[in-house]
Amino acid sequence: MRDQPVRVTLEDVAQAAGVSKATASKVLNKRPNVDPRTRAKVEQTITALGYVPTTGPRESTPDAVVEVVFDSMVSMYSLQVLNGILTGARELGVEICVDVLDRSGTPGNPLSDAWLLRAAARRRMGVIVVSLALTADQVRTVGDLGLSLVSVDLTGAIGTGLASxxxxxxAGGTQATEHLVSLGHRRIGFAGLPVEIAASRERLHGYRNALELAGIDADPALVVHGGFTAEAGCRMALDLLSRPDPPTAIFAACDGAALGVFEAARRLGRRVPQDLSIVGFDDIEPAKLSSPPLTTVHQPIADMGRVAVRTLHTLAHGGSPDSMHVQLATHLVVRESTAAPGRRP
Structure with missing residues (x-):
């Protein structure tokens, strides 16, 4: 009885070509973002070894499904980003699968190797991450698996090859602080988000820039960091307002924290804006409903989600987006929570 020929596997191709199995799979599936020399080498190896895929002909484009991973879904910000993503997906005929990061370390957690391998096996178009930190290994794995990747409000440093x-x-931090300076405030507190969040650091830089332009020395004692919630904002404001020379105004790095500043002012008997002016950042719906309505920096949150889908769609089909790092313009929305120090609005 004649021995059956040994079938060449994708692992054999990868080993002979000197690449990872993920890269070999990328070439086999005609995915973009492979160095032309590497692609040619893998294709030559496939021909030389006579490799035949066991799953039939491969499509040249991925399925029109995008995985979206959020840090959390409890905030108005996340819901607005999701709304924009869904709008963009409908316009492009793309389906959306939503997941939330599980910090308990559960096997198969979103963005784990196992999760990414499943996404690639299901021929997902790519992954959008919202307000998450990504490791270099995660970014590399996503690329090796042939998945496109776009970040919305990336928490950590932005790599040159990562679309964001x-x-x-x-500019928004500068606008918020310049508004308070123009009203006559000189003691302006900053209630920031966790220091590792890039957006909060940029807003803090804008705050300091506006003070410097106005010739005001930035007081480190007026800068505190906390979280996104009203509870965190309240704690930060109580800290700032309990100091010997408290601020007459507070710029909170997000509207959630700004709403907590209102509560701190109430507890301490400070009137808004007569005794304390408050500015937020985001322009979520509750900002219009606070008492008084919150002056804030509007950022186009839903548009950010819509642009993220379009960018990923372009990358997944081998195109080049207009920019790998898109920044959408902010603008100040003046309401009734700000006034000159010690005066009525």
Missing amino acids: VAATNF
Whole structure:
């Protein structure tokens, strides 16, 4: 009885070509973002070894499904980003699968190797991450698997090869602080988000830039960091307002924290804006409903989600987006929570 010939596997192709199995799979599936020399080498190896895929002919384009991973879905910000993503997906005929990061370390957690391998096996178009930090290994794995990747408000540093969508956080921080300076405030507090969040750092730089332009020395004692919630904003404001020389105004790095500043002012018997002016950042719906309505920096949150889908769609089909790092413009929305120090609005 004649021995059956040994079938060449994709692992054999990858080993002979000197590449990873993921890269070999990328070439086999005609995915973009492979160095032309590497692609040619893998294709030559496939021919030389006589490799035949066991799953039949491969399509040249991925399925029209995008995985979206959020840090959390409890905030108005996340819901607005999702709304924009869904709008963009409908316009492009793309389906959306939504997941939330599980910090308990559960196997198969979003963005784990196992999760990414499943996404690639299901021929997903790519992954959009919202307000998340990505490791270099995760970015590399996504690329090796042939998945496109776009970040909305990336938490950590932005790599040159990672597509990102955000707002002009530096300009928004400058606008917010310049508004308070123009009203006559000189003691202006900054209630920031966790220091590792890039958007918060950029807003802080804008705050300091506006003070410097106005000839005001930035007081480190007036800068605190906390979180996104009203509870965090309240704690930060109580800290700032309990100091010997408290601020007459507070710029909170997000509207959620700004709403907590209102509560701190109430507890301490400070009137807004007569005794304390407050500015936020985001322009979520509750900002219009606070008492008084919140002056804030508007960022086009839904548009950020819409642009993220379009950018990923372009990358997944081998195209080049207009920019790998999109920043959408912010603008100040003046309402009734700000006034000159010690005066009625």
